[in-house]
Amino acid sequence: MRIQALYHVRSDAGSIAARAQGIAVEQSVEMPLSAVEDARVMAEIVGQVEDISDLGNGVFAVRIGLAAETVGGDAGQLLNMLFGNTSLQDDVTLRDVTLPSELTKKFHGPRHGLAGLRQRVRVTSGRALTCSALKPQGMPPDALAALAARLARGRLDYIKDDHGLADQTYSPFATRVRAIAAALRIATAETGHPTRYIPSLSGDAGSMKSQVAVARAEGIDTVMVAPMVAGVSTMQSLVNAFPDMAFMAHPALGGVARIAPELLIGKLFPLFGADTVVFPTHGGRFGYSAQTCRDLAANARATGHGSMPVPAGGISLARTAEILDFYGPETMLLIGGSLLDAKSRLTEETAAFTAAVAAHTYR
Amino acid sequence: MRIQALYHVRSDAGSIAARAQGIAVEQSVEMPLSAVEDARVMAEIVGQVEDISDLGNGVFAVRIGLAAETVGGDAGQLLNMLFGNTSLQDDVTLRDVTLPSELTKKFHGPRHGLAGLRQRVRVTSGRALTCSALKPQGMPPDALAALAARLARGRLDYIKDDHGLADQTYSPFATRVRAIAAALRIATAETGHPTRYIPSLSGDAGSMKSQVAVARAEGIDTVMVAPMVAGVSTMQSLVNAFPDMAFMAHPALGGVARIAPELLIGKLFPLFGADTVVFPTHGGRFGYSAQTCRDLAANARATGHGSMPVPAGGISLARTAEILDFYGPETMLLIGGSLLDAKSRLTEETAAFTAAVAAHTYR
Numbered sequence: 109m110r111i112q113a114l115y116h117v118r119s120d121a122g123s124i125a126a127r128a129q130g131i132a133v134e135q136s137v138e139m140p141l142s143a144v145e146d147a148r149v150m151a152e153i154v155g156q157v158e159d160i161s162d163l164g165n166g167v168f169a170v171r172i173g174l175a176a177e178t179v180g181g182d183a184g185q186l187l188n189m190l191f192g193n194t195s196l197q198d199d200v201t202l203r204d205v206t207l208p209s210e211l212t213k214k215f216h217g218p219r220h221g222l223a224g225l226r227q228r229v230r231v232t233s234g235r236a237l238t239c240s241a242l243k244p245q246g247m248p249p250d251a252l253a254a255l256a257a258r259l260a261r262g263r264l265d266y267i268k269d270d271h272g273l274a275d276q277t278y279s280p281f282a283t284r285v286r287a288i289a290a291a292l293r294i295a296t297a298e299t300g301h302p303t304r305y306i307p308s309l310s311g312d313a314g315s316m317k318s319q320v321a322v323a324r325a326e327g328i329d330t331v332m333v334a335p336m337v338a339g340v341s342t343m344q345s346l347v348n349a350f351p352d353m354a355f356m357a358h359p360a361l362g363g364v365a366r367i368a369p370e371l372l373i374g375k376l377f378p379l380f381g382a383d384t385v386v387f388p389t390h391g392g393r394f395g396y397s398a399q400t401c402r403d404l405a406a407n408a409r410a411t412g413h414g415s416m417p418v419p420a421g422g423i424s425l426a427r428t429a430e431i432l433d434f435y436g437p438e439t440m441l442l443i444g445g446s447l448l449d450a451k452s453r454l455t456e457e458t459a460a461f462t463a464a465v466a467a468h469t470y471r
Numbered sequence: 472m473r474i475q476a477l478y479h480v481r482s483d484a485g486s487i488a489a490r491a492q493g494i495a496v497e498q499s500v501e502m503p504l505s506a507v508e509d510a511r512v513m514a515e516i517v518g519q520v521e522d523i524s525d526l527g528n529g530v531f532a533v534r535i536g537l538a539a540e541t542v543g544g545d546a547g548q549l550l551n552m553l554f555g556n557t558s559l560q561d562d563v564t565l566r567d568v569t570l571p572s573e574l575t576k577k578f579h580g581p582r583h584g585l586a587g588l589r590q591r592v593r594v595t596s597g598r599a600l601t602c603s604a605l606k607p608q609g610m611p612p613d614a615l616a617a618l619a620a621r622l623a624r625g626r627l628d629y630i631k632d633d634h635g636l637a638d639q640t641y642s643p644f645a646t647r648v649r650a651i652a653a654a655l656r657i658a659t660a661e662t663g664h665p666t667r668y669i670p671s672l673s674g675d676a677g678s679m680k681s682q683v684a685v686a687r688a689e690g691i692d693t694v695m696v697a698p699m700v701a702g703v704s705t706m707q708s709l710v711n712a713f714p715d716m717a718f719m720a721h722p723a724l725g726g727v728a729r730i731a732p733e734l735l736i737g738k739l740f741p742l743f744g745a746d747t748v749v750f751p752t753h754g755g756r757f758g759y760s761a762q763t764c765r766d767l768a769a770n771a772r773a774t775g776h777g778s779m780p781v782p783a784g785g786i787s788l789a790r791t792a793e794i795l796d797f798y799g800p801e802t803m804l805l806i807g808g809s810l811l812d813a814k815s816r817l818t819e820e821t822a823a824f825t826a827a828v829a830a831h832t833y834r
Contacts, residue, residue, distance in 0.1 A: 113478055130756065138633060139808035144607050146614070153609030170682045178608055178635060182674050184540050184700045192634060192700065192723030194671030196757050244500030246516030251509070270501060271555060272541060274548045312708035313675040337547045337555065339702025345675035360555030366726055369559075386702050393493065394559050445502035 110173035112158070112206040113190055117168050118199040128157045128170040131200060133176055134193050139216070153178065169203070181214030183339035183380040189368060201366040203237060205375065210379055214319065216347050216381040217412025220354040222438060225384055225416045226305050228266040228329060228354065234470075237265045237440035238462050240290070240447050245272040249284040252292035256456075259447070260295035260303040262458020266440065267292070268332055268386075271307035271358045275315075281307070282322045289326035306356055308332045313342045320350055330354040331384075336361040336372075340380050347381030356418070357382035370400055374407030378415035382441060388421030398434070405435055418442050425457065428464045433471045441465060473536035475521070476553050476568040480531050481562040491533040493518045494563065497556050498537055515542065528745055532566070539570070544577030546743040547704035554730060565730045568738065579710050581746040581774025583717040585801060588779045591667050591717065591832060592628040597833075598627045599795055600803035600823050602781060603810050605651070608635040612647040616654035619766075622810070623658035623666040625821020629803065630655070630694055631749075632671035634721045638678075644670070645685045652689035669719055671695045676705045683713055692716060697723040699735075703743050710744030719781070720745035732763055737770030741778035747803060751784030752794065761797070768798055773810075780803050788820065791827045796834045804828060 113135070119127050137144060144150050150232050151174055157169040179186045191202045192337030212343055216225075226232055240259050242252050252273075259267050267288075276280040285307050296303050307323050308318040309331055316338070331353055335343045337360050347355060357377040362369065367376075385408050388394030390401045407418035419431060420442035431441060444462055450457035476498070482490050500507060507513050515538055521735065522534040542549045554565045579712040589772075591593055603622050605615050607827030619630050631649075638644040648670050659666050670686050672694055679701070686694055694716055698706045700723050710718060720740040736750050748771050753756030753764045768780035782794060783805035794804060806824055813820035 125712075134756070136635070137609065137634060139606045140812045143565055143808060143814060146607070146610055147815065149607050149609035153607060175609070177639060177641060178637075180637060180639050182637060184675075185673050186695075188637075188673075188700050188723050189635065191698065193751075193757075195724050195726040196722060196751055196759075197759055207632050210802040243502045244509070244512050244516060245629065246500070246538070247509055272499070272501060272552065274541075274543060274545060274551075276540060276543050278540060310548050310551075310704070310705045311701065312547075314708065316702075327740035334547075334551065334555065337702060337704075339700060339705050340677065341673070341675045341678075341701050342705060346679065355732055356524040359559060360551050361558050363558035363561065388556075393497070394556075396559075397560055445506060449503045451506060451508065 109210060110175045111176050111207045111208065111211065112175055112204065113172050114204040115170045115172065116163070116201045116203050118166055119168055120166065121162065124160055124460060125169045128160050129173070129183050129378040131170065131194055132157050132172045135172065136178070136187060138193065145336060147409040152283065154459065157230065167176060174210045179211060182341055187340055195279055195366060202371065203368045205370050212379070213357060215344070215379045218378050218383040218415040219347065219413070220383045221413035222416050223413065224354055225440065229302055234437040235468065236435070236437050236465050237416065239266040239268060239440050239442040240458065241266055241268050241270050241444035243270040243444060243448060244272055246278060249279055249287040252279065252284060253287040256288045256305065257291040257295040258455045259458050260292055261455040263301045263462040264298055264458055265305050266268050266304050266306055266330070268306040268356065271308055271334055271360050273308050273333070274310035281319050285323055285326055285328070289328060304330055306330045306332050308358070313345050316342065316346055317349060317390065320346065320353060327464065330356060332356040332358055334358040335377055335380065336384070340376070343382070344380045354383040355381055357385045357386050369396060370403040370407055375403035375411060378408050378411035382415050384416035384418055386418040386420050386442060389423060390420035392422035394421050405439065409438055417442050420444070425461055428461065429468060432465065432468045437470060472539045472571045472573060472811060473519070474539050474571065474574065475536055476535050476565065477567040478533045478535065479526070479564045479566050480533050480765035481529055482531055483529065484525065491535070491669065494533065494557055495520050495535045498535065498552060498674055499541070501556065503590070506689065516781055518712055530731035539574045546578065546707040548704055550703055565734065567731065567734050569575060574797045576740045577741070578607055578707070578767050579744040581741050581778040582710065582714060582744065582776070584776035585772065586776065587717055587778050588803065592665055595626060597800040598831065599800050599828050600779065601796070602629040602631060602803050602805040602830050603821065604631050604633050604807035605806065606633040606811060608633055609641065612642055612650040615647060615832065616650035619651045619668065619737060620654040620658040621818045622821050624662060626664045626735055626825040627666050627821060629667050629669055629693070631669040631719065632754060634671055634695070634697055634723050644682050644750070648686055648689060654692060667693055667695045669695050671721070676708050679705065679709055680712060682785045683709065683716060692719050692721060695719040695721055697721040698740055699724040706745070707743045717746040718744055719747045722750050733766040734772055737767035737814045738774060741771050741774035745778050746790070747779035747781055749781040749783050752786060755785035758783050768802065772801055779803050783807070788824055791824065792831060795828065795831045800833055
């Protein structure tokens with residue numbers, strides 16, 4: 109039972125066979141095959157080069173079969189076996205992975221996913237969901253709560269913490285979450301729309317679990333984790349521990365290891381339990397191409413019950429229609445700084461954003 | 472109180488000032504400055520470009536002052552603030568960091584470090600320490616224990632798990648650790664040398680803590696974590712929870728290309744509590760230059776009480792003298808596959824390795 113891992117390798121034609129074999133060994137037994145004395149290990153555990161194809165321009169696609177047995181059911185160990193040591197070699201990127209179904213079953217996938225995220229905000233129609241972020245960090249809890257209330261009065265579906273908000277002295281997690289939850293209870297009673305707050309978790313699994321308990325006591329049912337900062341096993345553990353919570357994955361630190369974003373954010377984060385994944389969309393201040401973003405979103409929706417793609421990263425209100433046409437309605441659109449720039453007109457600008465999403469006719 | 476973060480940025484001279492400012496904003500408030508209404512946030516929290524210098528060839532060194540307040544004392548949050556979103560932009564690498572002393576104090580640094588690693592194996596002289604690894608994964612606990620015994624009879628100082636060994640069905644953590652610890656008790660009684668076993672931890676902080684408890688019950692006092700797989704906050708939490716344990720950091724998923732290894736492995740892992748750091752040395756199957764390796768080792772030794780550098784990654788026995796001269800005696804030399812390739816002569820080859828290290832005269 110093999111995992112199919114697809115790598116892109118910079119090489120010349122004369123060296124690629126040996127280089128591919130080197131990756132297969134590095135990502136499995138990591139020792140000279142001449143020293144492997146156990147017949148079962150040679151047959152079942154050593155990685156196997158299954159295909160090499162020339163992509164042109166000195167890049168080759170190399171497909172390697174890795175033993176699923178080496179992973180067990182741990183998300184961190186899966187990343188370790190896919191790219192642990194090879195991430196240290198700069199001629200290789202990890203492009204894609206296909207898991208055998210026995211292994212896929214060991215991971216939760218998005219438990220609430222597309223439908224659960226819609227149910228939380230009572231949007232079952234075909235429109236996209238809306239989201240904004242609480243910024244800037246450095247503000248005290250009361251100021252962030254007041255900001256959240258103004259955004260909620262514009263009828264947003266979700267309001268997430270900026271991923272920089274953690275458990276800082278000037279804005280401790282518990283104080284912040286209680287203040288914002290209280291402000292949203294008042295605002296949503298006014299609007300009649302159940303705007304949801306998504307707090308950002310930080311620290312190790314233990315402190316994150318305490319934070320979820322604080323959030324849950326305030327009626328919060330969706331939280332955010334940055335899996336590459338926290339460790340993917342940490343997110344997996346939270347997903348197992350809190351079946352009632354939906355999880356939003358933030359891409360912070362996701363660029364360090366040369367793993368294709370379509371795979372890391374689009375497939376693996378959902379596989380490990382993210383119900384919704386944030387990523388920087390094309391044409392903003394990050395370098396992902398339109399094709400990468402399209403594939404990432406499609407991958408996320410196709411994982412298990414589906415993970416909701418959240419294009420973000422400097423989207424302006426003026427781009428709403430274009431972005432909606434590009435991603436379609438099974439999307440949560442996140443506009444942060446561009447809304448905040450409206451300052452005193454924040455609620456009106458937010459209302460314009462949510463109205464535009466509600467009224468949009470998809471091409 | 473500012474963190475000094477040094478980035479290398481690909482740019483042209485006409486764009487670098489704006490690009491540097493963009494990074495300063497991305498890694499702090501992540502919103503248009505025009506929308507920041509709080510005077511304290513503008514003065515104290517927004518990142519400040521402190522220096523830009525042209526390194527030639529279209530690369531600029533950009534030094535940015537980031538507010539230490541945003542970090543608190545959480546290792547994951549420090550990485551998040553240094554490189555969270557910017558890791559997603561491929562024109563930037565994070566090269567170096569200088570923390571204000573108030574922030575450094577919030578992290579443990581290596582608690583046992585250079586001296587503690589020597590005390591464990593009763594090597595207080597000026598010779599380098601020795602290490603090998605248990606491979607290949609796929610072997611059952613008894614076979615790994617027999618292998619460990621043969622290595623120990625060659626008088627190694629440390630024997631670590633291959634970082635692929637986790638908690639697999641064919642080799643569950645607790646069964647493996649007990650079998651290997653028992654085998655080493657017998658072998659070290661024969662040799663009189665206190666060879667130490669370093670098991671590799673996996674899963675989230677909770678499962679790692681259970682694993683440490685299993686190891687401690689067997690008298691084990693040193694364990695291994697891959698901080699980029701586990702999450703740096705997870706390692707930090709273990710360091711806080713187990714003051715008697717020394718921690719070895721494995722570089723898996725450390726992705727060379729975007730965070731300088733001298734910084735990530737040489738400075739940050741030790742800062743977060745690694746007593747010893749494994750890294751792929753120059754001239755092996757990884758691409759680090761000699762200068763990178765020298766700087767990485769020097770950084771590790773200089774952090775707090777000092778973290779022991781462990782050059783590794785395909786070192787052959789024939790390179791022992793060269794490597795020892797390069798790194799000097801405050802080093803743990805790790806040879807894995809090359810020893811295992813001796814097969815039936817494993818103990819003799821190991822003995823030759825440890826004897827060569829003991830007898831080496833440093834140039």
